[in-house]
Amino acid sequence: MSSLEEWLRTHPVVPYVRQSDYAVRNPWKYGYRKLLDYLLVYVQEGECRFHVDGTDYPLTSGDFCLIQPGSLNRLEGMTETITPYAHMDLFYNPDREESFPTLVGQTDLTPYAYLLQPRLNDLPGVDIPVKLKPRKPIDFRDKMLQMIASWLGQDPLGPLKAQHYATELALMILEDHMEQRALETNVLPSLNWITSFFSFHITEPLTVEMMAERAHLSPSRFNDVFKSRFGMPPHKYLRQLRIHHARELLATTTYDQAQVAAYCGFADVHHFSKAFKRQTGLSPGEYRKKAAMES
DSSP states (O other): OOHHHHHHHHSOEEEEEEEEEOOEESSEEEEEEEOSSEEEEEOOBSEEEEEETTEEEEEETTOEEEEOTTOEEEEEESSSEEOOEEEEEEEOOTTGGGOOOOOTTOOOOGGGGGGOOOOGGGSTTBOOOSEEOOSSHHHHHHHHHHHHHHHHSSOTTHHHHHHHHHHHHHHHHHHHHBOHHIIIIISOOOOTTHHHHHHHTTTSOOOHHHHHHHTTSOHHHHHHHHHHHHSSOHHHHHHHHHHHHHHHHHHHOOOOHHHHHHHTTOSSHHHHHHHHHHHHSSOHHHHHHHHHHHO
């Protein structure tokens, strides 16, 4: 498994919109603070200057900004502005309802460390700038405005819809700003589907070529990726699944051995019995008797 995939497994992306609005304002200033969550801002009209972690970012109409958790920031609207924004978590935290948009002067987050969101830039191969550069800015803008409208609206499904749009925005941000090298080489193709695929087709003859085609890989590349992911070749992994299924059928049903062999994808009883004894040390009949005695 790649480091990026492992990181995302241990930090599930489950967005939660905490505060959102369209923010129509006269020239304004917001003093230094650090955030517990993410602040996504779209400058719809006007001019702003955001100071984030020691760098000034001039923003004009059409620009997007993402301030990540823990960043020291000071925000200023230089003119009359319309700046739709959202304070939100991107990663799941069971205590998320305790979190809050920090106020001016809150720069020591030590008392709230358990609420601090992980930073996207801590993901392997990810480098997201403060001033976002969406590849599809119109789509990004529309999804952000739909997220805000859903969160502000009276629809009882509004929070769920807002979460849906926030998830799409998070995916767009990652795809737009992830290092191309990480996308192309460092991230192994995901084989999360393989166990369910094997289970669904367990009675059928499966070849490496068939599985490689399903994974959009060459057979040799599929073998390498599979071994890296599961620690064994595909045929051995499939055989273990078939034997495991056979043990369940022998222990819990009255199917004869020919039926069990067929249900587990073996060509005939002889091949089934030989493979079963090689892996368990018992013949199918011996295993069934032992299971009956232990039940």
